[in-house]
Amino acid sequence: xxxxxxxxxxxxxxxxxxxxxxxxxxxxxxxxxxxxxxxxxxxxxxxxxxxxxxxxxxxxxxxxxxxxxxxxxxxxxxxxxxxxxxxxxxxxxxxxxxxxxxxxxxxxxxxxxxxxxxxxxxxxxxxxxxxxxxxxxxxxxxxxxxxxxxxxxxxxxxxxxxxxxxxxxxxxxxxxxxxxxxxxxxxxxxxxxxxxxxxxxxxxxxxxxxxxxxxxxxxxxxxxxxxxxxxxxxxxxxxxxxxxxxxxxxxxxxxxxxxxxxxxxxxxxxxxxxxxxxxxxxxxxxxxxxxxxxxxxxxxxxxxxxxxxxxxxxxxxxxxxxxxxxxxxxxxxxxxxxxxxxxxxxxxxxxxxxxxxxxxxxxxxxxxxxxxxxxxxxxxxxxxxx
Amino acid sequence: xxxxxxxxxxxxxxxxxxxxxxxxxxxxxxxxxxxxxxxxxxxxxxxxxxxxxxxxxxxxxxxxxxxxxxxxxxxxxxxxxxxxxxxxxxxxxxxxxxxx
Numbered sequence: 067x068x069x070x071x072x073x074x075x076x077x078x079x080x081x082x083x084x085x086x087x088x089x090x091x092x093x094x095x096x097x098x099x100x101x102x103x104x105x106x107x108x109x110x111x112x113x114x115x116x117x118x119x120x121x122x123x124x125x126x127x128x129x130x131x132x133x134x135x136x137x138x139x140x141x142x143x144x145x146x147x148x149x150x151x152x153x154x155x156x157x158x159x160x161x162x163x164x165x166x167x168x169x170x171x172x173x174x175x176x177x178x179x180x181x182x183x184x185x186x187x188x189x190x191x192x193x194x195x196x197x198x199x200x201x202x203x204x205x206x207x208x209x210x211x212x213x214x215x216x217x218x219x220x221x222x223x224x225x226x227x228x229x230x231x232x233x234x235x236x237x238x239x240x241x242x243x244x245x246x247x248x249x250x251x252x253x254x255x256x257x258x259x260x261x262x263x264x265x266x267x268x269x270x271x272x273x274x275x276x277x278x279x280x281x282x283x284x285x286x287x288x289x290x291x292x293x294x295x296x297x298x299x300x301x302x303x304x305x306x307x308x309x310x311x312x313x314x315x316x317x318x319x320x321x322x323x324x325x326x327x328x329x330x331x332x333x334x335x336x337x338x339x340x341x342x343x344x345x346x347x348x349x350x351x352x353x354x355x356x357x358x359x360x361x362x363x364x365x366x367x368x369x370x371x372x373x374x375x376x377x378x379x380x381x382x383x384x385x386x387x388x389x390x391x392x393x394x395x396x397x398x399x400x401x402x403x404x405x406x407x408x409x410x411x412x413x414x415x416x417x418x419x420x421x422x423x424x425x426x427x428x429x430x431x432x433x434x435x436x437x438x439x440x441x442x443x444x445x446x447x448x449x450x451x452x
Numbered sequence: 453x454x455x456x457x458x459x460x461x462x463x464x465x466x467x468x469x470x471x472x473x474x475x476x477x478x479x480x481x482x483x484x485x486x487x488x489x490x491x492x493x494x495x496x497x498x499x500x501x502x503x504x505x506x507x508x509x510x511x512x513x514x515x516x517x518x519x520x521x522x523x524x525x526x527x528x529x530x531x532x533x534x535x536x537x538x539x540x541x542x543x544x545x546x547x548x549x550x551x552x
Contacts, residue, residue, distance in 0.1 A: 257543050258541075292547075306534070311518070
């Protein structure tokens with residue numbers, strides 16, 4: 067039985083499965099400089115986003131928590147923060163927060179450096195230096211109990227709740243059995259299934275879960291809308307899903323069958339091991355970013371319609387719910403769970419393949435989304451820009 | 453006995469009102485379960501639901517052994533069960549004013 071993998075151990079104590087240098091803009095005004103650094107130093111990963119200024123309150127706190135958590139993920143060996151200078155998400159404060167989490171970090175500001183070209187040149191210099199520095203890291207034996215797995219379903223169809231999600235649940239149970247942590251998220255897609263999860267939780271954890279579900283339904287009431295067509299989407303409906311309850315009952319299988327230990331906020335790192343619910347929207351990329359910012363080093367993503375997304379810093383294992391889509395989008399998929407209904411493999415066999423993929427991805431095997439170069443990134447907003 | 457004899461449809465829980473089509477079901481071609489035979493009234497696409505029993509308008513519809521919504525029109529065995537005859541009960545902010 068597998069209990070270990072070959073990962074990277076950071077001075078902070080964090081454990082990673084990749085050895086990235088991340089170049090992160092503290093504000094959208096630095097996106098261009100970040101892009102140019104990434105073009106000149108292809109060994110780094112870069113992200114872009116449209117935020118980091120004119121933000122206040124809980125929304126601002128969530129943005130800062132997400133950026134710092136993402137940058138401090140064990141998959142990142144070193145970070146270069148690029149700021150403008152006058153932004154609300156002050157780059158030096160962000161770098162300080164990243165450093166507080168034990169991460170190696172450098173920071174440059176465009177207004178302080180003077181001129182775009184000079185900042186790009188300085189950024190390239192620092193990025194090259196960080197790449198050299200992190201090449202000294204070697205993989206070492208780490209316990210599976212140090213893994214946090216993010217689970218996600220996107221582009222769901224009528225097979226999601228029959229094949230890929232229960233198979234992922236089997237893999238999730240195996241990881242929890244090995245002492246690891248599994249994040250179940252996309253709370254709008256737990257509406258109608260929350261009572262089943264609550265049965266596996268202590269009263270305070272169940273109460274927090276019900277509170278998150280109520281936030282979703284309160285938003286629908288405030289907007290006087292039926293969630294349907296926003297979620298489930300037109301594509302979900304074309305795939306056979308009729309209501310949010312039906313989608314949720316299928317989605318909840320991803321978390322497996324172990325007790326629900328904790329409910330955390332968006333991008334908050336779990337303090338418990340085992341199964342954890344994170345408050346994220348169903349928006350695939352905001353969810354993925356939130357889970358990775360909460361410490362997930364590996365993500366498994368099930369899809370029926372065929373969702374190609376991938377994280378800039380974490381391997382995302384793609385599981386097709388049906389064989390027809392698996393064949394049509396072979397390049398984007400890693401596992402075919404459609405074989406469960408064609409009768410060629412059992413749910414447990416596919417679940418074991420997913421578990422093995424998690425371990426192999428942790429060991430360094432590249433997923434389809436990594437080979438294709440996806441680096442999608444989006445932070446969930448909970449308030450307006452001012 | 454959740455799977456139909458010819459593997460065309462899957463009933464997930466014994467008490468479910470619906471089964472899931474594992475391949476396209478043709479109207480008039482019976483789907484045989486060990487304890488029942490259901491004749492699709494219309495073409496039912498793969499991944500979509502076929503009614504196994506009658507559900508009165510307004511009654512809950514069950515899949516996975518759980519309610520997935522309420523029938524918005526009478527459903528008879530063999531019907532395609534989807535957005536045209538089932539509404540969600542949850543996340544219905546559109547009904548908020550009527551119920552408060």
